[in-house]
Amino acid sequence: KTKLVIFDYDGVLVDTFPIACEIYNEFFKKFGLLDKLNNGNDFDHNYFKNFFETNWKLPLNGFGLTDSMLEECAKIYFSRFDSNSSKLIFDGVKELLIALKDKGYILAIASNNKAKAIKSRLAKEGILDYFDLIIDDSYGVKPDPAGILVALDQLSINPQNAVLIGDMDGDITAAKNANLKKAIAVTWGYHHKNKLLHADVIIDSPEQLLEAVK
Secondary structure, eight states, X not given: OOOEEEEOSBTTTBOOHHHHHHHHHHHHHHXXXXXXXXXXXXXXXXXXXXXXXXXXXXXXXXXXOOHHHHHHHHHHHHHHHHHOOSOOBOTTHHHHHHHHHHTTOEEEEEOSSOHHHXXXXXXXXXXXXXXXXXXXXXXXXXXXXXXXXXXXHHHTOOGGGEEEEESSHHHHHHHHHTTOSEEEEESSSSSOGGGOTTSSEEESSGGGHHHHTO
16 A cells, blocks of 8 residues: 655656756856857757756766866756746646645655755745655765655655656656655656656656556
8 A cells, every 4th residue: 555655856746847958058058068069059848858867967977067067057056946936836736735645645755956945946836735754865866766765764664655756767767776666757747758668657647646656
């Protein structure tokens, strides 16, 4: 029986993908990569669906960005989201969280983002209080399952009583590495469906999650 539902954050609960694409194009421009790679043009969303990795630093490392450049990128990234006042929560997510809570599920987040940024955004969106625990990148970066294992430990839940919902291949791999009951992929996030085929279940809308987590 499923007792714990673990959510990824970006691309599952909140629609950060379009803003992330804008920010990354700015990074690329700043460090001269657009001229080198794309004739000075911005990359489109389809490019980023293939480019983004669960560990955000990996693809940028591949372009030769140094640690200090990455720190600068991270500062720009977090300040941009912090100042964004528009609604980012996906349609249907709040209703899903209410329904899961009504059915007695424990809800957690395991994200490669920062807890401070997550809590701030979820509070703005009015959904912070639905979560019993938030685990961020300080516990490890997915696909490493360390953060998921910490969540299981802190909530005293057996892996076979927990499921994870993610939008990237690294989320699914992390869930499998943690030996969870089920790895559920959603198609409205950062990765194309063809990168999520190793998930136990693939779903296309939040409404389907209520059945999928069982």
